[in-house]
């Protein structure tokens with residue numbers, strides 16, 4: 001079992017886990033069991049999250065709890081993070097970013113935004129209900 005929180009940081013890492021940019025090249029298809037046909041193309045805007053990749057087949061993944069994936073790989077600890085000019089990301093797990101959303105607004109969604117979203121989802125919060133978010137700035 002690979003888990004970013006149970007293993008030491010691999011040598012040669014670079015920090016950063018809220019990256020937004022444009023695809024400059026696309027590599028060969030993955031052989032992962034989680035591979036799905038990608039509609040991504042060069043020039044598309046995408047984001048890279050704290051959770052760099054997931055297996056898509058373990059119990060947490062099948063329950064939609066990506067952050068607990070048994071084989072999850074974290075940006076900056078298992079894979080070099082987003083404080084680079086060019087960053088590698090798995091085509092099946094980068095996040096498409098709409099053109100109308102600027103980088104400064106989109107980047108925090110790759111970590112803090114997902115954390116809040118996950119909490120709201122777990123709470124089954126519905127439109128029109130009130131929630132309290134601690135630590136949001």
Ligand SMILES: [Zn+2]
Nearest residue numbers: 055058061069
């Ligand atoms: Zn998994």
